[in-house]
Amino acid sequence: MNTLKKFITLTTILTLVTLSLPQSALSATQPNKNVILLIMDGTNSDILTLSRWYRGTDLQLDKILVGGVRTYSAHSAITDSAAAGSAMATGMKTKADYIGMNRDGRPVLTVLEGAKLSGYKTGIVSTSPVQHATPAAFTSHVLNRDEFGDIGEQQVYQGLDVVLGGGAAWLKPQSKHHIKNDDGMLKTKQVSREDGENLVKTLNSAEYDLVLNRDGLLNSSGSAKLWGAFADEDISYELDRTKLKPNEPSLAEMTRMALGRLSKGDKGFFLMVEGSKVDWAAHKNDPVGMISEVLSFDDAVGEALDFARKDGNTMVVAVTDHGNSGLTLGNQGTNGDYKRLPAGKFVEPLKKAELTVKGAVSQLKKDRSNLKEVLSNYGLGDLSEKESSALEDAKTHEDLENIMVKLMTKRAKLGFTTHGHTGEDVFLYAYGPDKPVGLIDNTDIPKVISQYMGFSLTSGKFVDWYGDGMTYFRGKEYKVIVEGRTSKNPVMVAKRDDEVLRFPENKDFYWRNDEKVRLDSVNVYDGKTFYVHMKE
Template sequence: MKTLIRLTIFTSLLSFTMPANAAPPHKNVILLIMDGTNSDILTLSRWYRGTDLQLDEILVGGVRTYSAQSAITDSAAAGSAMATGVKTRADFIGMNPAGRPVLTVLEGAKLTGYKTGIVSTSPVQHATPAAFTSHTLNRDEFGDIGEQQVYQGLDVVLGGGAAWLKTQSKKYAKDDDGMLKTKEVSREDGENLMKVIASAGYDIALGRDGLLRKAVSSKLWGVFADEDISYELDRETLKPDEPSLAEMTRAAIDRLSHGEKGFFLMVEGSKVDWAAHKNDPVGMISEVLSFDDAVGEALDFARKDGNTMVVAVTDHGNSGLTLGNHGTNENYKTLPPGKFIQPLKQARLTVKGATSQLKKDRSNLKKVLSSYGLGNLNKKEYCAMQHTKNVEDLEGEMVNLMAKRANLGFTTHGHTGEDVFLYAYGPGKPVGLIENTDIPGVLSTYMGFSLEMGPLATWYVDGVKYYRDRGYAVEIEGRTSKNPVMVAKRNGEVLRFPENKDFYWRNDEVVGLKSVNVYDGKTFYVHVDE
């Protein structure tokens, strides 16, 4: 009873000492997504590092990952579920199963006054970052996704994907022999989005030094590769001018943490998934540990700040990696961790990093194999490598041999449908076994808005129907072009809504909008304030 009285008195005194109009504390959310990661690679990465992961300290539950149409999801549907709270179809980005755009938790945060940012080791136009920042029916529409991202008014964007921001850039592809070649590519609509970014007042970072440079603007856009950023294991040797995921995360938090209300940041460690598709355990470990370092940056900030929720999760499993394979059926009880780890530790590069150094005449094949930890092959093993038809086949032989030596198994080169781990820290954090669609609800509730009720739930309308109902003559100009525009005319007034932009023209006047216009090839979606 005395304790209760003392607590009541303390609370009363505190209320008198705080100003009546004191602002509530900032609320920050950092959502970190490790793409395509199953549980065994986390175990393997822990053994490889030799210490607990930083993720281990904040394990709180699990997440179910299935999509609206399949027990095994793709990254677009999974990302959209975690961004919007709606299960959707494969390849859909920020769309519900009927193909209608749904506001994301990042957009909701921006619209309610929070600073916002995304970080990714893939192109920022790739499925997961796209799902939080754009709306398309096809995840491969990098041109439209990139344009929407530029006009979303984000405060921080860091990652790859320069090829879809410029009118012309180099794109890398493999020739018939599997060797890398380059070709010039252009944005289909001919727009130079880098100029738009510069005119919007961003600090632009084109390399690691630029990222670490002193801030001039409160906004930062970092473009560190035409496509994806290198695997962490390869980066220091092959691409030292590219930043690590941890460095990008730290830089993003630093820029975003000076806002009046708080911030929402989505960070994706994209390339665990990419390595898993190749069945490359070395690449998978590289990216799990890279992601874990980024989680460490988020936790360091959250622990000092006190008002930051950190959530870390993977969007789905990939590859079916197992510690143990058919070769360990009889002796698994006698295999210490070193039997799995030591072969992997011989690799200095991932399989992609190693084969990227291969000369066309393959005169350095032994050196390439050695850089992947395969320096002591017998005659039969080396012959199998020599006689591969192309680089892709060579990589397949290399990862198969590495898996055999490390006593690992793989069931697929595709995604898998298991429940995944949930990690969280801070006020309002989620716990237990939850749906992936529960995540944005938890985050938005903590930040004080709802995606399910109120104006954000019905944000987008069919623009043609809306304006026709109000007496406008409406048509979509350039319906099949790369720059379609919805045009509404009434009594001398002409409204022109360009696709993917955050404004429209009223006659010759530019009118700003709170969100981007979305066109799916049939329906033109806009937001209107009534």
């Protein structure tokens, strides 16, 4: 038999063997597909340039720049984080404040939910409360982004494999913690879940590893589900965290630990990581805080790229959801000499700061006897008599912060156009197989991800996943009512003959008389309509 005949014979045999194998054996030979989506909230291009000069080396992001992203919402050229996050989660433009809802206010399946239903492990990481707009958009469905109680409950009952971030206050029936008034006085702030449910007990009964600090996270191991709640509200700015809150983990550490836990699955995973607080610092016009969080996010991108390069089958996408603050290198004061300003003129004043403006002012004593030290921690020395007088006359912490950032901005020759969001296109960064490239819309991101992972949000079983449960059961001759909001969640009750079905809001189950029946999704109630997914 000559060589060609041998090759044909061998190929035929291998084909027949492959066709005879069960599908499970075939799928076992396929490499796991993973996706890491990293979102840097509220970041414009100039702060990336400034952060690069500040660090003195290229950013991890620079190595994977592939295009740009349009960010507008359904009704505005300038989006908020809820509409932008929902667009990146669902592939649909929507209104401001809507979370996981289309523009008509109807819940639609997210790419994270689609991945979970397709057998992938799923996780979210955030430096904000995990109930905040961007992580919420991937994991919940509400008409108002401020509904942290409902968002947190849906997240718990979604059964995610990894959740790491802030927001511990909304897991407990009541949470008390101390914060400072603007006048420096300590006060007690209380956060209460409207339904009175203790979601910590729910997590424990669901066999999550629950960790509450950095050491607990870094020492955690195993393959169980992992929930890390490291602050009642947000995790500290990275520049402040290392000095003031060392028990909180960094974004890079949370990302690395999430990847370690998720990669132990049998199929692959989807992970969303948000560097939340570039946006928060931008709203304050604090360039020090903005740089702190850009570099923190860039370190997390480095963790994702390290994993992806070793794995070979991981798509990494990094993007911001919208611009914020209109930061510029250069201002009205540089009109005449911008051609003679080296990078150091912008960066050197910023490097004098050891804390962000929030971190520095948080250390102010009630009698303000340490004001000079507070200002020094923010890099403000050599004050003029006029500057010193303005700072001493500041009545509230907010007033003091505003004056401090204006002084820093002037020293660093920077400009700000707004304390709000901006509507420019933003950079697109990506790495790995089938990555997106070019100028795309934010709604294209989940489409690219879902296609790579082998499912669709726009066709097949995931379209119209959430149905109007009230209409559905009335069509089957049930009598349907909604028990109103009391100390417990609203419940849709459907009765027919001796059968009583009870669907509690935000849960992934219903009761058939005394039998508890699991669902593939959480029940969503918008105040008028109960949305559920029923298996026919």
